Amino acid sequence: MWLVLPVFNGATYIYEKYIRKYIKLGGFVGSNYTEDQRKILQMISPDSRKCVAEYIDKHGWHAFERIIKVAEREAKKP
Numbered sequence: 001m002w003l004v005l006p007v008f009n010g011a012t013y014i015y016e017k018y019i020r021k022y023i024k025l026g027g028f029v030g031s032n033y034t035e036d037q038r039k040i041l042q043m044i045s046p047d048s049r050k051c052v053a054e055y056i057d058k059h060g061w062h063a064f065e066r067i068i069k070v071a072e073r074e075a076k077k078p
Contacts, residue, residue, distance in 0.1 A: 033061075037061065041053065052064065
């Protein structure tokens with residue numbers, strides 16, 4: 001029962017502890033991106049990658065790079 005009840009996060013525990021190491025994260029990224037862009041997209045989860053890819057398709061890669069730069073500046077603030 002603890003496996004399916006959200007309060008216990010049982011399924012998450014099983015995935016993180018036993019399954020994740022056997023699943024290759026990253027997966028396929030479309031060929032319409034440069035090699036560097038594909039490497040970046042392969043580093044994030046498939047769900048996040050889908051959202052990022054949709055954002056890039058809609059607003060362009062430069063808009064995404066601006067977001068990354070702003071996030072980096074915010075992270076460096078004391």
